Amino acid sequence: xxxxxxxxxxxxxxxxxxxxxxxxxxxxxxxxxxxxxxxxxxxxxxxxxxxxxxxxxxxxxxxxxxxxxxxxxxxxxxxxxxxxxxxxxxxxxxxxxxxxxxxxxxxxxxxxxxxxxxxxxxxxxxxxxxxxxxxxxxxxxxxxxxxxxxxxxxxxxxxxxxxxxxxxxxxxxxxxxxxxxxxxxxxxxxxxxxxxxxxxxxxxxxxxxxxxxxxxxxxxxxxxxxxxxxxxxxxxxxxxxxxxxxxxxxxxxxxxxxxxxxxxxxxxxxxxxxxxxxxxxxxxxxxxxxxxxxxxxxxxxxxxxxxxxxxxxxxxxxxxxxxxxxxxxxxxxxxxxxxxxxxxxxxxxxxxxxxxxxxxxxxxxxxxxxxxxxxxxxxxxxxxxxxxxxxxxxxxxxxxxxxxxxxxxxxxxxxxxxxxxxxxxxxxxxxxxxxxxxxxxxx
Ligand code: 5AD
Ligand code: SF4
Numbered sequence: 001x002x003x004x005x006x007x008x009x010x011x012x013x014x015x016x017x018x019x020x021x022x023x024x025x026x027x028x029x030x031x032x033x034x035x036x037x038x039x040x041x042x043x044x045x046x047x048x049x050x051x052x053x054x055x056x057x058x059x060x061x062x063x064x065x066x067x068x069x070x071x072x073x074x075x076x077x078x079x080x081x082x083x084x085x086x087x088x089x090x091x092x093x094x095x096x097x098x099x100x101x102x103x104x105x106x107x108x109x110x111x112x113x114x115x116x117x118x119x120x121x122x123x124x125x126x127x128x129x130x131x132x133x134x135x136x137x138x139x140x141x142x143x144x145x146x147x148x149x150x151x152x153x154x155x156x157x158x159x160x161x162x163x164x165x166x167x168x169x170x171x172x173x174x175x176x177x178x179x180x181x182x183x184x185x186x187x188x189x190x191x192x193x194x195x196x197x198x199x200x201x202x203x204x205x206x207x208x209x210x211x212x213x214x215x216x217x218x219x220x221x222x223x224x225x226x227x228x229x230x231x232x233x234x235x236x237x238x239x240x241x242x243x244x245x246x247x248x249x250x251x252x253x254x255x256x257x258x259x260x261x262x263x264x265x266x267x268x269x270x271x272x273x274x275x276x277x278x279x280x281x282x283x284x285x286x287x288x289x290x291x292x293x294x295x296x297x298x299x300x301x302x303x304x305x306x307x308x309x310x311x312x313x314x315x316x317x318x319x320x321x322x323x324x325x326x327x328x329x330x331x332x333x334x335x336x337x338x339x340x341x342x343x344x345x346x347x348x349x350x351x352x353x354x355x356x357x358x359x360x361x362x363x364x365x366x367x368x369x370x371x372x373x374x375x376x377x378x379x380x381x382x383x384x385x386x387x388x389x390x391x392x393x394x395x396x397x398x399x400x401x402x403x404x405x406x407x408x409x410x411x412x413x414x415x416x417x418x419x420x421x422x423x424x425x426x427x428x429x430x431x432x433x434x435x436x437x438x439x440x441x442x443x
Pocket of ligand 1: 051052161162163261263301302303332333334335336337
């Protein structure tokens with residue numbers, strides 16, 4: 001391959017987005033230049049997600065489009081979760097692909113690229129058997145103010161619906177020293193907002209002799225000079241301990257937002273899902289949050305239509321939504337995934353019924369959000385400015401609770417505010433965002 005240009009397209013969660021940042025950094029370090037279209041690239045990288053739906057079909061469809069649109073002579077690489085799941089089958093279905101690699105093999109990417117440059121027709125990185133996490137000093141970050149830091153990769157749980165343990169392999173935590181070093185370097189480089197990432201951040205266990213748990217790591221990252229906001233995602237209720245809430249209470253740099261996926265409000269369904277907690281155990285964690293000194297926003301994920309979910313189970317989920325009053329949620333229709341335990345379960349729920357249930361969930365949640373957001377009118381929130389919406393003449397801000405709060409600041413409309421922290425009074429509320437006006441000087 002003489003043409004050392006690449007194009008990358010990314011699907012999926014923040015872990016995948018951050019993997020792409022690392023892959024880009026690694027490629028650039030290996031002498032490649034990123035270009036904006038597949039047509040102009042020598043190497044086309046496709047970072048895939050397989051969490052739901054007919055992800056595999058979509059990938060093959062897109063690969064086919066790439067081939068048609070871009071013609072011959074290019075190298076195609078499929079990475080990420082569909083790559084791990086489908087493995088060498090990708091070569092059969094899309095013979096123009098020459099590299100297939102899952103996330104546990106990205107440390108070997110430079111080596112795989114050298115093999116391709118040397119004329120190898122096909123290379124794979126599909127082993128899940130790695131102790132290593134994909135730490136790279138070359139990460140190319142998309143945003144100049146907010147940065148992701150991976151603290152743990154993979155997942156050792158076995159939720160009956162979930163493909164992640166098969167696509168991302170077993171849990172591997174990074175050493176606390178390496179996380180702290182990365183966070184400190186980011187702070188020095190001017191990043192003020194960091195997000196700790198992992199499939200299950202709160203099962204973090206420092207493999208070094210320091211032996212920090214997640215709450216300790218979270219607190220220490222929040223104490224690095226220059227770091228003003230620390231978020232983390234995603235948490236598993238089973239491993240969610242009170243110390244995390246205590247850390248948030250003690251340390252103002254830790255955002256007052258917790259995403260705690262519940263999936264279902266029915267203990268019977270939770271059992272079938274192999275979630276390892278009951279509704280009551282989950283609610284105890286919610287009570288810790290509601291009892292905290294800080295006003296912690298709580299968000300969640302819900303799956304409707306898991307095999308065997310009865311009307312009564314579904315009503316239990318609706319009742320949970322009323323009980324918790326989440327600040328926001330992601331709702332999904334159950335979708336059967338390869339290799340998972342739920343695939344063989346009886347009592348599948350029809351597509352129509354799943355649609356009916358998800359619409360009811362979303363409608364209920366919308367009303368809850370309107371109510372909760374309206375309660376914020378008149379309050380002053382500190383936002384980090386993410387950008388500007390010229391059409392509306394508004395700045396786009398985000399609160400510590402992870403709400404979008406768009407605002408005006410008439411006297412300084414020419415001044416760049418992006419990346420700054422400003423106090424904003426909330427004047428209007430919708431279901432998904434707030435509007436306000438800046439009330440004081442810019443910090
Ligand atoms: N079907 C539907 N939703 C799923 N999720 C994970 N696997 C599936 C599946 N097979 C949802 C869960 C999880 C979120 C990231 O995606 O709610 O928390
Ligand atoms: Fe999708 Fe899960 Fe892979 Fe993220 S880890 S890209 S959500 S399948």
